[in-house]
Amino acid sequence: MLPTLLAGVAVFWAVFRLLRWGRRESFLPPGPPTVPILGNLFDFPTVYPWLKSAHLMLTEMARQYGDVYSMKIINSTVVVLSSTTAIREIMDKNSAIVSDRPASHFAQEITGGNHMGASRYNDQWRRLRRCAREVLTQSACRNHLNIQQAEATQLMYDMLTRPEDFFDSIRRFSTSAILSVLYGKRAPRITTPEVTAFFDAEHHWEELMQPGAHPPVDLIPIMKYIPERWASWKTEVKITRRLQRKLYFDLLEQVEARMQKGSSNGCFMETVIEKGPGFGLDREAVGYIGGNLIEGGADTTSAFLQTLVLALVNFPDVQARAQEELDSVIGGEHSPQPDDIERLPYIQAVIKETHRWRPVAPTTLPHANIEDFSYQDYIIPKGTIIFINAWGIFHDPEVFPKPDEFNPDRWLQDDMKSDRTYDLVFGTARRVCPGMHIARNSIEIDAMKLIWAFKFSKSKDPATKRDKVYDLNDFVKGILTGPSRFECEIAPRSSHHAEVIRREFLSATQIFEVFEQQLDSADREFVGKLRRDLADELHLL
Numbered sequence: 025m026l027p028t029l030l031a032g033v034a035v036f037w038a039v040f041r042l043l044r045w046g047r048r049e050s051f052l053p054p055g056p057p058t059v060p061i062l063g064n065l066f067d068f069p070t071v072y073p074w075l076k077s078a079h080l081m082l083t084e085m086a087r088q089y090g091d092v093y094s095m096k097i098i099n100s101t102v103v104v105l106s107s108t109t110a111i112r113e114i115m116d117k118n119s120a121i122v123s124d125r126p127a128s129h130f131a132q133e134i135t136g137g138n139h140m141g142a143s144r145y146n147d148q149w150r151r152l153r154r155c156a157r158e159v160l161t162q163s164a165c166r167n168h169l170n171i172q173q174a175e176a177t178q179l180m181y182d183m184l185t186r187p188e189d190f191f192d193s194i195r196r197f198s199t200s201a202i203l204s205v206l207y208g209k210r211a212p213r214i215t216t217p218e219v220t221a222f223f224d225a226e227h228h229w230e231e232l233m234q235p236g237a238h239p240p241v242d243l244i245p246i247m248k249y250i251p252e253r254w255a256s257w258k259t260e261v262k263i264t265r266r267l268q269r270k271l272y273f274d275l276l277e278q279v280e281a282r283m284q285k286g287s288s289n290g291c292f293m294e295t296v297i298e299k300g301p302g303f304g305l306d307r308e309a310v311g312y313i314g315g316n317l318i319e320g321g322a323d324t325t326s327a328f329l330q331t332l333v334l335a336l337v338n339f340p341d342v343q344a345r346a347q348e349e350l351d352s353v354i355g356g357e358h359s360p361q362p363d364d365i366e367r368l369p370y371i372q373a374v375i376k377e378t379h380r381w382r383p384v385a386p387t388t389l390p391h392a393n394i395e396d397f398s399y400q401d402y403i404i405p406k407g408t409i410i411f412i413n414a415w416g417i418f419h420d421p422e423v424f425p426k427p428d429e430f431n432p433d434r435w436l437q438d439d440m441k442s443d444r445t446y447d448l449v450f451g452t453a454r455r456v457c458p459g460m461h462i463a464r465n466s467i468e469i470d471a472m473k474l475i476w477a478f479k480f481s482k483s484k485d486p487a488t489k490r491d492k493v494y495d496l497n498d499f500v501k502g503i504l505t506g507p508s509r510f511e512c513e514i515a516p517r518s519s520h521h522a523e524v525i526r527r528e529f530l531s532a533t534q535i536f537e538v539f540e541q542q543l544d545s546a547d548r549e550f551v552g553k554l555r556r557d558l559a560d561e562l563h564l565l
């Protein structure tokens with residue numbers, strides 16, 4: 025009798041709990057109507073990734089339900105923040121409790137909990153983060169300006185000689201710059217083995233981490249126990265882990281080998297290898313911290329630069345004004361140097377406007393809270409997934425009139441000069457991007473040099489001979505985004521500019537050589553020939 029009664033109570037309890045799934049609790053902020061059990065599952069943008077980008081759908085809902093709204097996804101709660109006031113009141117004031125990440129079974133399985141960006145708010149994350157913070161301070165990052173600047177001279181040279189490949193040249197640049205800073209080993213070609221290995225590993229990682237691409241193991245944890253033959257994602261997880269580890273630990277071994285030979289070059293990982301144990305990081309974690317930083321730094325920087333080119337092509341008046349400023353402040357004898365940015369307010373505004381117009385991370389990365397907290401009359405329960413709708417904030421017409429227009433002047437208005445909204449591009453609370461100083465340096469150097477060096481204009485339609493029409497919303501879908509591949513015309517602003525580009529690239533040889541100690545024979549041959557040909561060419565000029 026008792027077992028039957030207990031079983032009855034258990035079934036009743038399970039049914040009772042199930043019926044509460046999907047229902048919005050009265051203490052939550054408002055949001056779209058829910059359906060039983062599934063809640064807002066079908067309102068959630070990632071369920072239809074092929075339809076519309078997540079940030080556009082989240083923004084449409086914000087205009088309807090307000091700057092703090094909630095959704096129920098089965099038994100989890102999602103809150104979306106779409107105003108600076110909400111960011112200040114929720115993220116800044118509660119930073120100690122809103123810096124968790126939603127659970128990611130895939131990230132845990134692939135990296136063993138060593139992925140800083142995907143890690144929960146736990147002791148291992150604190151160790152990884154402390155190490156990254158101390159080694160990536162603003163002043164420490166100045167030590168890497170030389171190689172970032174040298175890499176930018178190769179980017180200019182590549183655009184000069186192969187303008188049609190600019191999309192890949194930018195990708196090579198950003199991957200090589202971050203590899204040099206982190207591992208002291210550069211990548212002179214897009215086919216350099218580490219670049220190919222990174223793209224391959226990243227492709228698998230992004231495919232797995234894309235919400236909606238695989239069964240929702242985090243929402244329905246029992247799925248973890250499905251045997252591999254019916255769960256293709258388990259094989260993908262193994263492949264991704266193998267590819268990442270091969271890249272990260274091969275690179276780590278190369279740094280260790282150089283250090284043993286006494287030919288260190290001051291890269292980030294040398295410091296991490298020395299100081300890592302002091303931060304409580306074992307070799308496993310040291311391997312992953314570097315890998316996670318390549319991942320954080322490579323595609324974000326290239327997406328920004330590709331967006332900048334798209335904007336320059338489509339807003340020629342902005343380009344002309346930026347070039348006027350560069351001509352009057354820098355002149356034509358040499359390209360801009362890192363510290364010149366202080367004297368170039370319009371270029372600074374162009375950079376801010378690029379971040380605002382098409383942010384690389386339009387919803388940053390999702391946060392989660394480790395404790396309940398209240399906001400106005402609402403309670404946000406522990407474990408809520410918090411989306412920062414940076415796109416919605418940057419495209420709020422009340423704050424940024426005509427938000428789709430690329431207008432750097434808005435950042436030169438007195439009230440915007442010290443406005444903190446811009447900081448959102450690098451995230452919030454204790455998760456704010458640890459690579460932002462490295463990123464800012466790269467972006468500033470490149471924006472100054474590229475705008476100084478080239479005229480960017482629209483390609484012609486071969487049939488009509490008219491300017492091509494660009495779809496300024498054709499961006500790759502995902503948590504991190506950038507423009508889909510596009511064509512444009514890139515020409516040096518004068519033959520004198522072209523000559524300066526060649527000279528500056530050749531004179532960066534000494535800086536490059538420090539980062540070329542371990543290149544493979546094909547890359548070594550490539551850089552040798554390139555420099556010999558360039559020297560001959562300049563000699564003839």
Ligand code: HEM
Binds near residue numbers: 140384389454456460
């Ligand atoms: C245009 C360049 C970049 C942009 C726009 C950008 C933006 C962001 C954003 C929005 C976040 C999420 C912050 C949050 O959760 O609130 C983030 C996290 C992160 N970024 Fe960046 N980032 C850039 C470059 C870099 C670079 C160069 C590195 C490495 C040197 C890097 C490494 C990371 C890491 C490791 C995290 C995860 C931090 C954590 O969860 O504790 N990022 N970044």
